[in-house]
Amino acid sequence: MNFGTSLCQHRKSRKLSxxxxxxxxxxxxxxxxxxxxxxxxxxxxxxxxxxxxxxVELTALVPQALSEWVKKVPIQQHSTQEELVIIQKQMIVFLSQQVEQLKAENERLRRTYPGSNRSVA
Known part of the structure; x- marks a missing residue:
């Protein structure tokens, strides 16, 4: 299942437009x-x-998005070790950026909804 389909299923399960x-x-x-x-x-x-x-827990959404990103990575059967190292570094940068953006948004939401007991992580 792709990420968009997952979003659609979550939305429809909540009966929301x-x-x-x-x-x-x-x-x-x-x-x-x-x-x-x-x-x-x-x-x-x-x-x-x-x-x-x-x-839902954040982990219910993130792995699907990551798997979509990985599918776009140009790994070939003939990829060299150097090419694989570059791809690995790109993935680390991608994940680091995602984590930092999620931390910032989580902190913003905590300030916006200080009494909320919901957890998304």
Missing amino acids: QTEIAEQIGTCQSTYSAWESDKAALPAEYFIKLAYVFE
């Missing part, structure tokens, strides 16, 4: 629609917001 989800996470319906149809990548700051709205 794309517009309702978009409003709850602070974006427009067309942007959310692009994420569900895999026409655009989901920015990291929206992972926490969606996990909160869908009432």
Whole structure:
């Protein structure tokens, strides 16, 4: 299952429209629609917001997005050791950026909703 299909299933299980989800996470319906149809990548700051709205752990969303990124990595059967090291470094940078964006968004949400007992991580 691709990431967009997963978003769609989470949304439908909550009986929410794309517009309702978009409003709850602070974006427009067309942007959310692009994420569900895999026409655009989901920015990291929206992972926490969606996990909160869908009432799922963040780990339910992140592995799918990472697997989509990995599918796009140009690993060939004939890749050299140097090429694989470069790809590994790119993956580390990608993951580090995602983690930092998620931490910042999580902190912002904690300040916005200080009494909330919800956990998304």
